[in-house]
Amino acid sequence: MEYAKPLPGYLVQRYHGWKATSYKENEVWYRRLATDGQHPRAMVVSCCDSRVHVTSIFGADQGEFFIHRNIANLIPPYEDSGNRHGTSAAIDYAVNVLKVAHLIVLGHSQCGGVQGCIDMCEGLAPELEAKESFIGRWMDILRPKYDQVANIKDRAEQARELERQTVVVSLENLMTFPFVASAVKDNSLSLHGLWTNIGEGGLECYDPKQGRFHQV
Template sequence: MPLVKPLPAFLVSRYHGWRATTYEENKAWYRRLANEGQRPRMMVISCCDSRVNVNALFGAQTGDIFLHRNIANLVPPYLPDGDPHGTSAAVEYAVSVLKVSHVIVVGHSDCGGVRGCMDMCEGHMPELEEKSSFIGRWLEILRPGYEEVSKITDEAERIKALERAAVSVSIRNLATFPFVQKAVEDGSLTLHGLRIDIGDGVMESMTGEGWNFAVV
């Protein structure tokens, strides 16, 4: 059985629809992007969750956002150990090469990665603690956040607090990157943390005061 197969017909149809409408109506813009390169104003780090549509949230067009997605919208701390680091590489490229003005971490409600971290930290998913679990090793980034919220007795409130912690931990870790620190200090870069509730559409933003969040 071949490893790779042709694209499903419904996706081919969608592509041709895009090519005949969105692309055709904006052909000059796409050619300009191809010829001049990208100049996004912002980098957004969001969860892989298919329900989080960052371009729709901000009404973004092609070329507006340098977008990086991973499990639970996490940023690891700065660790130049010679190993490959996908998220860290994306941050370095956005800040040092593209010179974005904003880095925005977007968390969300009902996050499976955040739930997995909580279950792992509370001993309910020992399989995530195995060294062979890529998910578990990634979610270790959020363990300090769990320790901050672990004393919240109501489970629903604890998971919401951990979703916010996934954002605040990532912001804190961003600040450990020397090139991020330098850009923030010279005023060329600002950091932002958000949490969107998928069900009601309410967005919260980090206020910068004790890692608190307030409705936008």
């Protein structure tokens, strides 16, 4: 492999700084994690967005969360396992192997994937309509929810509402997985939908009975 390059110098320096401080101060804990394996209580599906820092929001340590990240924190509907599907595989592992008690879908403000979906639905992003567009075909998961926000005139509010719908559609799709539905039914797994405002540090939780989000 001739294309892989050495790590940038600033990352090397950060690694050595971490190894000499955080790791050294908690070496016993890291070694215990390595030997005992992982036993997270919750899985979190969040966006790839670099501004969404799941462990910081909840003050979590290593080993607490099983985290999967993808564009716009979307979960597709259940499909045959013959399809390569990283998100479905992560859910399968979390529920059936790790036996997590909680599965959290975390959406966020200013989501680029959601804005791309809006642009696509409004005919402003023909490149996302192309069959070979990975982003476009992934955002097709959210596309049916656009009708619920199409009439919102305020563009910022429209985006925020569709961001919240990424959480709703993902929760709906989770229940199409037979093993998830079974675990929810026997109360060994609970599903949670959250949306966070990056700039304000706010966190909202989805209430399925009322069909809306409320501040935590």
